[in-house]
Amino acid sequence: MKTIKIKVKNSGIVKMQFFDDFPDGNLVIGEARKNIPFDIRRVYYINNLFNKKSNRGHHAHKKLEQIIFCVNGSFVLNLDDGENKQKIIMDNPYYGVRLGQLLWHTMEKFSSDCVILVLANDYYKESDYLRSYDKFIKYLKRK
Numbered sequence: 368m369k370t371i372k373i374k375v376k377n378s379g380i381v382k383m384q385f386f387d388d389f390p391d392g393n394l395v396i397g398e399a400r401k402n403i404p405f406d407i408r409r410v411y412y413i414n415n416l417f418n419k420k421s422n423r424g425h426h427a428h429k430k431l432e433q434i435i436f437c438v439n440g441s442f443v444l445n446l447d448d449g450e451n452k453q454k455i456i457m458d459n460p461y462y463g464v465r466l467g468q469l470l471w472h473t474m475e476k477f478s479s480d481c482v483i484l485v486l487a488n489d490y491y492k493e494s495d496y497l498r499s500y501d502k503f504i505k506y507l508k509r510k
């Protein structure tokens with residue numbers, strides 16, 4: 368995943384600092400306004416992804432900035448900026464993907480040991496979500 372080129376707008380790869388040569392396990396570090404490009408106001412994670420048919424996301428954010436990581440296992444992240452689409456296999460805990468503003472995203476094909484970590488620059492606000500693709504495209508056209 369680290370070598371892929373991001374083709375959609377408002378995204379990018381975020382590289383964590385890591386020490387992976389410890390005999391007792393690895394250490395991965397992100398620091399706000401250093402490798403994480405914003406101040407972190409909220410952290411959430413998604414686990415227990417045992418249902419093979421799970422399909423999450425299906426929304427875009429108006430203002431929110433986030434970085435998404437797969438800290439264990441793997442899943443497929445689908446990004447769509449309204450013009451370009453990209454499928455990313457998330458399987459490397461040292462690299463995150465920026466979910467910037469107005470980027471429709473879905474998450475699927477989770478391994479049963481998958482754990483997703485998200486860092487966000489703001490608190491949860493349902494009013495920031497565009498939860499229908501139609502509204503997302505209309506919102507993009509208004510801008």
Ligand code: T46
Nearest residue numbers: 409411413423424425426428433435466472485490491
């Ligand atoms: C995103 C992707 C990557 C809260 O009450 N507080 C929160 O901080 C979050 C994240 C969610 N919720 C509530 C809202 C829904 O009633 O939890 C419920 C499930 O949320 P949602 O269906 O949006 O979950 P995902 O996995 O589809 O999306 C989440 C984030 O919501 C979203 O911002 O970008 O992960």
